[in-house]
Amino acid sequence: MPTYYRLALPFLGLAVALAQFAMSAPSPSSLREYRWKNRVVHVATPTTDDPLYQAQAAKLMTQFIGLLERDIVVLTDLNATKFEITLFGKDGGTKLSRSTLLEPEELFAIIDAMPMRRDEIRTRSVTQ
Numbered sequence: 763m764p765t766y767y768r769l770a771l772p773f774l775g776l777a778v779a780l781a782q783f784a785m786s787a788p789s790p791s792s793l794r795e796y797r798w799k800n801r802v803v804h805v806a807t808p809t810t811d812d813p814l815y816q817a818q819a820a821k822l823m824t825q826f827i828g829l830l831e832r833d834i835v836v837l838t839d840l841n842a843t844k845f846e847i848t849l850f851g852k853d854g855g856t857k858l859s860r861s862t863l864l865e866p867e868e869l870f871a872i873i874d875a876m877p878m879r880r881d882e883i884r885t886r887s888v889t890q
Contacts, residue, residue: 792837793850800835801873802850806842814845818863825866832873833882852878 796802805820807815815838822829822836829836833852849858849872858864858872873879 766887793854796835796850796852797854798852800833802831802841802851803834803869804837804848804850805836806839806844806846806848808842808844809840812845814863818845818847821863821866825870828866828870832870834873849873851876 771801793802793804805818807817810816844861846859847864848856848862849864851857857876858869874883
């Protein structure tokens, strides 16, 4: 495979992931499948035209690498009555829920303060 194709593949993957951002609809069973593997950011919104949803999606999409580093999966529920964002830890517990925008820096600070995340950082720094 020519070099330029290999370089383009991560960008293609990013585009596909961002397209799925607005199409995923979480269910209790889909949340269970992430337990102990991923942290879940669940964004509930009435429509993709909601200004809060659009602003939140834009903020999260600019921090794609940070989301990957912290094993974050973003799920969107388009059947909600109002905007709400919820963070579920790898243990499945609700760590944060709010009806206002969540800055990526605040999201990352909350996660980085979690004991499991601190262990991940320690483990990754030892193996590198």
